[in-house]
Amino acid sequence: MKLNRSKSLCCLIAIMALGLASGCSSTFEPWVKPYERDNLADPIMSMNRNPVSMAYTHHAYQAREGARGAEGGAGGGCGCN
């Protein structure tokens, strides 16, 4: 039963992929039109407008906390002895 469900899920994802590949996205009517995206394109709407500062800030917090991940920063080492 569970195997059938996983098969169904796999098929569903494959159909979505085929849908994208067949170009359904080109007929998709976006509810926010390209000419309405000035505000969204403003740098003040970006979570990563300063990548060097953001990567450093994530490192500074992560070196002193147990949690990690789900924030897009990357780097090795620690320097937290």
Next chain:
Amino acid sequence: MEQEAVVAVIRQKMTSPSGTVRKLLTRLIFACIILGVFAWQALAAVLPQDRSDAMYHSYQGGGMSIDGPSILLRKKIGNHVSVSANYYVDTISGASIDVLATASPYSEERTENSVGVDFLHNKTLMSLNYTTSSENDFEAQSIHFGVSQDFFGDLTTLTLGYAKGNDEVGKTGDESFLELAERQNYQLGITQVITKNMILGVSVENVSDQGYLNNPYRSVRFLDANSARGYRFETEVYPNTRRSNAASVTANYYLPYRASVYGEAKVFSDSWGIDANTYKLGYIHTFGDDWILEVRGRHYQQDKADFYQDLYTRSAEFNFRARDKEMSTFNNLSLGLSVTYEFQFSANNFFKKSTINLDFDHVNYDYDDFRNVLADPSTEFTTVGEEPLYQFSANITRFYVSIFY
């Protein structure tokens, strides 16, 4: 008989819940790869903007002083490729409570180099990054691969990422000490345009570690009546594996004037028993075309690892033991401010614009079960294990200049 046993084990693996979940996950990952490959044919995505950043960073607090430069260069090559390189240095002077309790203040330097390439093909963006980090007692390298695709009229962006890292852990003063660790990260992110003023993002990441995960300099303390202080220290022992999951939701909203608010909520859980959550809130305001001001707050809270204890009753009391304050129950609150001054160059100049930025955050850490062993026993406490709880504050500063071209 032996064949029957093997068949029975295979059947059990096929039908057990864990076997089914494993197969399902395998198929999901495979489907995601297929999705990424097919989505290659679909829409959008652009190369990152050409820019160079030069930053001075500083962390001051809890007896630690860490500062140094970071330089980022990014340039497009043609219309399909963008390359980047980052050079980063930490100059560390350490006299934190962990160091003072069991060792002497020290200083060292960490250098991190990374190179990356982004490739745009039929509006699918793929990125590859390689990073190395080097200290006198620690070497690390990692490689990251990511695929990003916009679809559904560019309203949705799907990002998949995978990273693998290897660490070589040494120990100053012990030439024979060498331990290894490896790490794998799986990342999935979706960004969704909700309205012409609002974006939502969801991100999940699974990280698994294997190998030597201790800090070789950290110790646990245990009661010892024969010691002058009433306790002694011994080396920590961590498990050799760790798996963690983190999920975050972010939202950005553009206000009726040129300003925005953003928020983020994140939950975290790992196989060591650490549960954590993080909340962030920020407001960005502009003054004319040239000035950007940002104020923000961040709160982090975590519960301790299962094997953490501030004070053990005897040596080697448990198989796994830690007194690393990052493994304890604590919270921190930070308040931050950023100021950016932006100026445009003339239209026919090679450089398009430049910014001068100052970011500052003040963080307060409050520990619930990590005690200050440096407290004075004659005035601040009477019994071992009843020292005042530890707390400290830190200032994080970044000053940087960015040039866009």
